[in-house]
Amino acid sequence: MTHYFSSDFKLGILGGGQLGKMMLYDTRKLDIQTYVMDPNPEAPSKIACNHFETGDLMDYDRVMEFGKQVDVLTFEIEFVNVKALEDLEASGVKVYPSAATLNKIQNKSVQKEFYKANQIPTADFTTYPSLEALKKDVSEGKVKFPFVWKSSTGGYDGKGVSVIKSEKNLEALPNGECLTEELVDFKTEIAIIVARNVSGNIKTYPVVEMEFNPDTNQVEYVLCPARIEPSIAEKARNLAQLVSNRFEHVGLLAIEMFLTQDDDIIVNEVAPRPHNSGHFSIEGSYTNQFEQHLRAILDLPLGETSSKTNSVMVNLVGEENHTGDVVYQGIQTIMDMPGVIPHIYGKKQTRPFRKMGHVNIIHSDIKEARKIAEHVKSTIKVISKH
Amino acid sequence: MTHYFSSDFKLGILGGGQLGKMMLYDTRKLDIQTYVMDPNPEAPSKIACNHFETGDLMDYDRVMEFGKQVDVLTFEIEFVNVKALEDLEASGVKVYPSAATLNKIQNKSVQKEFYKANQIPTADFTTYPSLEALKKDVSEGKVKFPFVWKSSTGGYDGKGVSVIKSEKNLEALPNGECLTEELVDFKTEIAIIVARNVSGNIKTYPVVEMEFNPDTNQVEYVLCPARIEPSIAEKARNLAQLVSNRFEHVGLLAIEMFLTQDDDIIVNEVAPRPHNSGHFSIEGSYTNQFEQHLRAILDLPLGETSSKTNSVMVNLVGEENHTGDVVYQGIQTIMDMPGVIPHIYGKKQTRPFRKMGHVNIIHSDIKEARKIAEHVKSTIKVISKH
Incomplete structure (x- = not known):
C-alpha cells in the first residue's frame, strides 16, 4: 500500500x-x-x-x-x-484524470460529439473545422440566427463563447475550429460536481445554481443548493452520475447543465477538475472539492458530499477601468457581515474582469445568504491602487 | 487604512x-x-x-x-x-498579543498571581522559587498530599505538571521555580477560545469539553459543544469574557477551566494563541480559530463563532515504542467514516506521545460524533516505518 x-x-x-x-x-x-x-x-x-x-x-x-x-x-x-x-x-x-479523459473534453467539438455518441442530452450542434466553413453555411442560409458560437479550443471564463444574432456579429469572431449550438431557452443554469476515485466509486455534490452576469457572461453567484424542486435536483444528480460513468474519469468532473423551460436537463459542458461552481464546498460541505479531488486521484475513500449549511459564492473580478496593483476596497466591511469568508487568489495585478478571488457566504437560510451575497457584491470592489 | x-x-x-x-x-x-x-x-x-x-x-x-x-x-x-x-x-x-500580555502568562506562577489579583476564580496555590523551597515546606508538613505540582516555566502537552501523592514522587521532579495547587475535584475539564481584536471587540466560541488520557495527561478528545447544561455553558462564557477583559489581550485566548462537583467554574490556565482545544473550529465553526486570530491581530471585524455543526477532535500522538519515519496506519480506513477529516502536521519523525496530527469528526449528532471518534482512535495508529 x-x-x-x-x-x-x-x-x-x-x-x-x-x-x-x-x-x-x-x-x-x-x-x-x-x-x-x-x-x-x-x-x-x-x-x-x-x-x-x-x-x-x-x-x-x-x-x-x-x-x-x-x-x-x-x-x-x-x-x-x-x-x-x-x-x-x-x-x-x-x-489522473487520464489522457483519454482529457482527450474527450479538451476540444469542445469532440466533447459535444461524445455526448451525442453516448446519448447524453445536450443542445443540438454543428461542428466546423474553421470560421470560414461556418460563414459559408451562414451565407447559404443553413444556420439560423440567433445561435451560440463556441471556439473548439481555448475558451474559459466567458471567453470563446458568443451569442450570434446577425452576420455582423460573425466579424468579431476569431478564426479556428468551432461549433454552433441552438440557443437554449433555459430557466436556470445549474451545475454538479461529481467525484470518481480510481476504484470507480462515485459521489455527487448537491445541485448548485449559477447566476451569470449578462454583460460579461461570467458566473456572478453560485447558490448551494439550487432553488429547484427536489425531483428536478434528483434528475440532475442521476444525469451527472451517468455522465461521470460514461467519461470513466478519475478525479472531479464539474458538469454544467441547463434546466429548460420544459424542465428538461441538458448538459452544457464539463471540466475534469475542481471548479468555480464547487468553491462553496470549502466552507459549505463536509468534504471540500479540493480534498475530494485528492481522495479520488489517490484512490482514497471519497468523503461525505452533503452540506454542513447552505451557501452562496460570489466571484470577485477586477473592475472595469482598473489595471495595476490590486486593492480590495471594502473588504473590511464585508468581513463584518455574518458568515462571510473572502478567498483572495494572490494575483498582485488586477485587470478588468480578471478573476481575483471569491467570497463564500455561509448561512442556514439560502434566501438570507443570497441577500448578503448581493450586499457583498455591491460593497467590495477590486480596483487598482493608483 | x-x-x-x-x-x-x-x-x-x-x-x-x-x-x-x-x-x-x-x-x-x-x-x-x-x-x-x-x-x-x-x-x-x-x-x-x-x-x-x-x-x-x-x-x-x-x-x-x-x-x-x-x-x-x-x-x-x-x-x-x-x-x-x-x-x-x-x-x-x-x-500582538503584546509583551505585557505574554508577561502575565508565560510564567505560570505569575499567571496564577494575576488571577488572584483580578478576582478570577482559580484553584488555591502556593508559589516556590525552587524545588528545594517546596521540599522544605513538605518536610515541615505545610503541604498536604496529594497536590498538583506545576513547573512555572516551559510546561506543555502534559509536561511540567504532576500529581504528587507522596514524598517519593517529589524525587522525579526537575529543579526550578514551581507552584503547588490543590487537587480540584472536577466533573469535567472545559475550555473556551475567546477572540479580542485591537479595537477591543470580543467574541467567544462555544464551550468545549476535553477528555484526557489518564496515563499521559494529554488531551485525547475535544467535544464541541461540551455535554453540559446551557446555564453552565453561559456561566463559563461569561467568565471567559471577564478573563479576556482582564488580560486585555489582542488575538486569541484559549482558557482551560474546571467544572467542579459543585458546578463552580474555575480557571486552570490560559494560552494567548490558537490552541488544540480550538481545532474543531477548522471544519466545525463559521470562522476557524486561525482566521479569527488573524482578524483579531489585524483589527479586522471578528467572524461569527457559532458552529455549523457539532464536532469531536481526536489528537493523533505517536505510539509507544515507535521512533523514526512516520506511517499513519489505518488512515485510509478512518477516511471512509462519515465526516472524518485528518490533519497531518508534517513531522517526518514520530516519537512516543509526540503530537503528530489530529482528526476532526463532523456530525450533526454529538453522541454519534463521539462514537466515531472512539472508532477513529482505535483504528489509526501513528507508528514508525521499520
Whole structure:
C-alpha cells in the first residue's frame, strides 16, 4: 500500500493558478508532497508546494521532464499537452484524470460529439473545422440566427463563447475550429460536481445554481443548493452520475447543465477538475472539492458530499477601468457581515474582469445568504491602487 | 487604512510548528505576506510562508533582527524572548498579543498571581522559587498530599505538571521555580477560545469539553459543544469574557477551566494563541480559530463563532515504542467514516506521545460524533516505518 502522508510520495500538479493554490491547502493539511509547474514564475501556487518549476504546459518536452519526477500527476487546467500525458502514462506515471479523459473534453467539438455518441442530452450542434466553413453555411442560409458560437479550443471564463444574432456579429469572431449550438431557452443554469476515485466509486455534490452576469457572461453567484424542486435536483444528480460513468474519469468532473423551460436537463459542458461552481464546498460541505479531488486521484475513500449549511459564492473580478496593483476596497466591511469568508487568489495585478478571488457566504437560510451575497457584491470592489 | 491583502504588508510569526502551519492556510487564503522564524530548519511552517528563517525564539538578538522586518508580529508558541518583544514594540512594530500580555502568562506562577489579583476564580496555590523551597515546606508538613505540582516555566502537552501523592514522587521532579495547587475535584475539564481584536471587540466560541488520557495527561478528545447544561455553558462564557477583559489581550485566548462537583467554574490556565482545544473550529465553526486570530491581530471585524455543526477532535500522538519515519496506519480506513477529516502536521519523525496530527469528526449528532471518534482512535495508529 502506498503511504501518501509525510512520505516520499510525490504528487505533480500541472498549473499553478488559484485552483492549484486552493488544492495545496489540502495537500498541506494531509502533508502530501507536491511538485507544481506553471508558466508564470509568480503563479499563486508558487509557495506552499514542495517544489515549483516554470514551464509551458503545452510544451511536450517540459511536461515530460516534469511528469517523470512524480508518482501521480494531475492538472488544475485543461490546456496541457495531452500527448505528453499519454507518454507519461505509458512510462508508468499515474495520470489522473487520464489522457483519454482529457482527450474527450479538451476540444469542445469532440466533447459535444461524445455526448451525442453516448446519448447524453445536450443542445443540438454543428461542428466546423474553421470560421470560414461556418460563414459559408451562414451565407447559404443553413444556420439560423440567433445561435451560440463556441471556439473548439481555448475558451474559459466567458471567453470563446458568443451569442450570434446577425452576420455582423460573425466579424468579431476569431478564426479556428468551432461549433454552433441552438440557443437554449433555459430557466436556470445549474451545475454538479461529481467525484470518481480510481476504484470507480462515485459521489455527487448537491445541485448548485449559477447566476451569470449578462454583460460579461461570467458566473456572478453560485447558490448551494439550487432553488429547484427536489425531483428536478434528483434528475440532475442521476444525469451527472451517468455522465461521470460514461467519461470513466478519475478525479472531479464539474458538469454544467441547463434546466429548460420544459424542465428538461441538458448538459452544457464539463471540466475534469475542481471548479468555480464547487468553491462553496470549502466552507459549505463536509468534504471540500479540493480534498475530494485528492481522495479520488489517490484512490482514497471519497468523503461525505452533503452540506454542513447552505451557501452562496460570489466571484470577485477586477473592475472595469482598473489595471495595476490590486486593492480590495471594502473588504473590511464585508468581513463584518455574518458568515462571510473572502478567498483572495494572490494575483498582485488586477485587470478588468480578471478573476481575483471569491467570497463564500455561509448561512442556514439560502434566501438570507443570497441577500448578503448581493450586499457583498455591491460593497467590495477590486480596483487598482493608483 | 492598511491594505493587508496581496500587498507589501508583512506579518511575522514566531514559531513554525503545527499551529503556525495551520495559520498559514488562512494567510494564504487571504494572501497576507508572512515571515516565519523557527529553530528547526524543517519546521512544519517552512513552506507556505513567504519567507522562512531559522533562529532561536529565546535569543534576544535573533528575535529583534527578525521582528524589525515586519509590520505586525505574532507568535504561535509562548516560549519567546519577551524583552525583545518589548523593545520591538518600542521601536514601532505592532506586537500582538503584546509583551505585557505574554508577561502575565508565560510564567505560570505569575499567571496564577494575576488571577488572584483580578478576582478570577482559580484553584488555591502556593508559589516556590525552587524545588528545594517546596521540599522544605513538605518536610515541615505545610503541604498536604496529594497536590498538583506545576513547573512555572516551559510546561506543555502534559509536561511540567504532576500529581504528587507522596514524598517519593517529589524525587522525579526537575529543579526550578514551581507552584503547588490543590487537587480540584472536577466533573469535567472545559475550555473556551475567546477572540479580542485591537479595537477591543470580543467574541467567544462555544464551550468545549476535553477528555484526557489518564496515563499521559494529554488531551485525547475535544467535544464541541461540551455535554453540559446551557446555564453552565453561559456561566463559563461569561467568565471567559471577564478573563479576556482582564488580560486585555489582542488575538486569541484559549482558557482551560474546571467544572467542579459543585458546578463552580474555575480557571486552570490560559494560552494567548490558537490552541488544540480550538481545532474543531477548522471544519466545525463559521470562522476557524486561525482566521479569527488573524482578524483579531489585524483589527479586522471578528467572524461569527457559532458552529455549523457539532464536532469531536481526536489528537493523533505517536505510539509507544515507535521512533523514526512516520506511517499513519489505518488512515485510509478512518477516511471512509462519515465526516472524518485528518490533519497531518508534517513531522517526518514520530516519537512516543509526540503530537503528530489530529482528526476532526463532523456530525450533526454529538453522541454519534463521539462514537466515531472512539472508532477513529482505535483504528489509526501513528507508528514508525521499520
